[in-house]
Amino acid sequence: MAQQVGDYVLQRLREWGVRQVFGYPGDGINGLIAAFGRAAGEGPAFVQARHEEMAAFEATGYAKFSGEVGVCAATSGPGAIHLLNGLYDAKLDHVPVVAIVGQTARSAMGGSYQQEVDLQALFKDVASEYLVEVNVASQLPNALDRAFRIARTRRAPTAVIIPSDLQEEPYQPPEHAFKQVPSSPPQVMHPTVVPARSEIERAAAVLNAGSKVAILIGQGARNAADLVVEVADLTGAGVAKALLGKDVLADDLPFVTGSIGLLGTRPSYEMMRDCDTLLMIGSSFPYTQFLPDLDQARAVQIDIDGGMIGMRYPAEVSLLGDAKATLTELIPLLTGKSDGTWRETIESNVKRWWDTVERQSMLAAKPVNPMRVVWELSRCVPENAIITADSGSSTNWYARCLRFRGRMRGSLSGTLATMGPAVPYAIGAKFAHPDRPAVALVGDGAMQMNGLAELMTIARYRDRWSDPRLVICVFHNNDLNQVTWELRAMGGAPKFEESQSLPDISYADAARGLGVPSIAVDHPDQLADAWARAFAADGPMLLDVRCDPEVPPIPPHATWDQLESTAQAVLKGDPDAWHLMLQGAKTKAQEFVSAVRR
Structure with a gap:
């Protein structure tokens, strides 16, 4: 019996290491649901949420905590619409999620058919990094693979739309022919980006010149936690955490000032108010008013995404690169501070803050x-x-x-x-x-x-x-x-x-x-x-x-x-x-x- 398109989709998900798909059924993905039934025991598992929005949130949560791509699925029309809020959550927090969405049969498209929605218009913004409608089986390998590769490398949601009738057709791979697009086997890529040596040297000069250094970290610093501690010790800095980076460093470190912003702590506020140098690592914290005055501090920013550089504070040196790799190159160029007054002030403020929080609690x-x-x-x-x-x-x-x-x-x-x-x-x-x-x-x-x-x-x-x-x-x-x-x-x-x-x-x-x-x-x-x-x-x-x-x-x-x-x-x-x-x-x-x- 020929392999159906729905079966091939699950096969490709297995090849990408997907263990479960969070979703909710509907006739727009009946072919895919039937394939899940045939694949019982092989995987991936279908995890039934109570609502498609919850499925998208579950995929986002899975991606945040696993470091892998989360996958969600929904039927056409209302099911696809329900996915949007969870997918926007992934988009705005830079989380890799792939949405597989059904669509009305190709023969009915454009006929105001039941549950027919212009899904390409609907998903154009939320899946702006990659959105494709698959209309012939031979599109599938390239469409699915690009969805995963782009979701992972750009840390964003992507979407693959598959009409319901196509899901039940025999799968045909792309041929070695004109207007056919093959694809490489699934493989996880871990690119490491390091800024130019001259830029790292400029950043070190700024940090070495500062006497009151403050560090702000976000989720982009998660793979470099130990190195952030080393930089903080060398520069005598305190470390404030944006909410998405709250779990990057433990709060029992005496120089960690905690969260920043309206939901932040007083020591974070005081550190930003009084510092003369700011190092931002992997954060797009949006509230400029909680950062130093715009003419107060010299700033260095490290981020893997060039689109996020320079958005929140005027950085004197912007380092486009992976946090761990960049800090590894930066640390040997930093000189320790002889005056520990700034660090002592920060640690005193932190201790006082936790005493305050306990009494308030x-x-x-x-x-x-x-x-x-x-x-x-x-x-x-x-x-x-x-x-x-x-x-x-x-x-x-x-x-x-x-x-x-x-x-x-x-x-x-x-x-x-x-x-x-x-x-x-x-x-x-x-x-x-x-x-x-x-x-x-x-x-x-x-x-x-x-x-x-x-x-x-x-x-x-x-x-x-x-x-x-x-x-x-x-x-x-x-x-x-x-x-x-x-x-x-x-x-x-x-x-x-x-x-x-x-x-x-x-x-x-x-x-x-x-x-x-x-x-x-x-x-x-x-x-x-x-x-x-x-x-x-x-x-x-x-x-x-x-x-x-x-x-x-x-x-x-x-x-x-x-x-x-x-x-x-x-x-x-x-x-x-x-x-x-x-x-x-x-x-x-x-x-x-x-x-x-x-």
């Missing part, structure tokens, strides 16, 4: 302080855990309160900042590393949006993971809290109940009904035991923690005057204004306590 709230949720997690999380965070106020606590150590990994929707990826990211992480525990930190808004449904996916596939622990922690405050705070602090407006308040449900009860054991927490003294029980469990667990929505996510640059202005705004009609003001004052006061003790 232990403040009483109604009923549970959300900062304490993450502070208690830091105390007991396994050193090989993978942590995912959603978008919302819970992201603040991930950014500021979670202390990375050991081999911990973590990520979130860094640039798109979309709601909903934490749970599917964690699922993708479990398929990437089935032998490691995972934790998803999720607001109740994101949990209601799509996280609840994916609990069924977790329950379904838990037996595929050698370490089945996956802890979902829901920050249950019945409020779309991040936007509520933005309304107050940026818009000078009180909370608008109709848009901000959420239906109150028991996530613990819902989880149990969907096959995931749970623990309800409504008192801070229960937190430590709840985390311990979750990590001691022999499977997934959901923590339903009722949190105080009025604990403020105070930015590191916030002043008393700004807090007073926010308080005046909420007094115009905020439903719990006095409690909000009290929590804000208590939280901000902990910084003052640290300064006095210094």
Whole structure:
């Protein structure tokens, strides 16, 4: 029996090392689904998400934590449309994902047929690096291979559209003939790019001349963590981390100042405010106002992507290259600093900051302080855990309160900042590393949006993971809290109940009904035991923690005057204004306590 196109697609995926495809079925990919059935036992496995958007998030999470290309699949029309948000998340965070999408039969194209959508127009932006519609079988090797090669080398999503009728036709390879395009066998390429020696020497001169060096790292520094530490020691620098680079260096290093920006730490803010030299490695951190003044510091930037060079800060020297290879060439040219005052100041600020965060986390709230949720997690999380965070106020606590150590990994929707990826990211992480525990930190808004449904996916596939622990922690405050705070602090407006308040449900009860054991927490003294029980469990667990929505996510640059202005705004009609003001004052006061003790 002749091999069908659907069978060949799976064969080529196997040759690329793909172990699973995250997706949702539909008649636009029936030929592909049938091929999965025929390939049972050979792979790749079809992992059924509850929604195509979740499939794209799961593929993105898998790619982030495995370093390999994630693959998702969807039917034509509505299924393809649903993929978009997850694929945009991959695009904006520079993650390699290949989407395989069905299309209406070729004979019906252009006839306003059911579920017919102009997929090339739809995917033109999100898959701008490579988008192809396959219309004859002999296109397939080159189309699939280019999708994988481009996704990997350009760290971007790509898409291959395959009409439904073609999927069931016999596969015919390209011939040695005019207008036929063959392809090389699948192979993973690891290019190493190193800047010119003269440019590295210029960069070394800038760093050697500085007396107050600051380093900012992003996810592009992940393969060079040890070298970043060496550069920091030679230059006497502190190291701030963009959110996507939060897991690159451990937070128990005394010169690591933590996150930067609105969700950042005070020592990161102070270091950027006072430095005279800036080294940026593998980061496209977008908020220029949290970097040094534009005429304050001499800057060196290292990035593998020339399109990201010079975008955020005027770099005196721009080094286009792989972080590890570039730092390897740079380090021998650096001279150690004889004056350790700058480093000592940074380390003192870092120690004071963690003391402040601990006191802020232990403040009483109604009923549970959300900062304490993450502070208690830091105390007991396994050193090989993978942590995912959603978008919302819970992201603040991930950014500021979670202390990375050991081999911990973590990520979130860094640039798109979309709601909903934490749970599917964690699922993708479990398929990437089935032998490691995972934790998803999720607001109740994101949990209601799509996280609840994916609990069924977790329950379904838990037996595929050698370490089945996956802890979902829901920050249950019945409020779309991040936007509520933005309304107050940026818009000078009180909370608008109709848009901000959420239906109150028991996530613990819902989880149990969907096959995931749970623990309800409504008192801070229960937190430590709840985390311990979750990590001691022999499977997934959901923590339903009722949190105080009025604990403020105070930015590191916030002043008393700004807090007073926010308080005046909420007094115009905020439903719990006095409690909000009290929590804000208590939280901000902990910084003052640290300064006095210094």
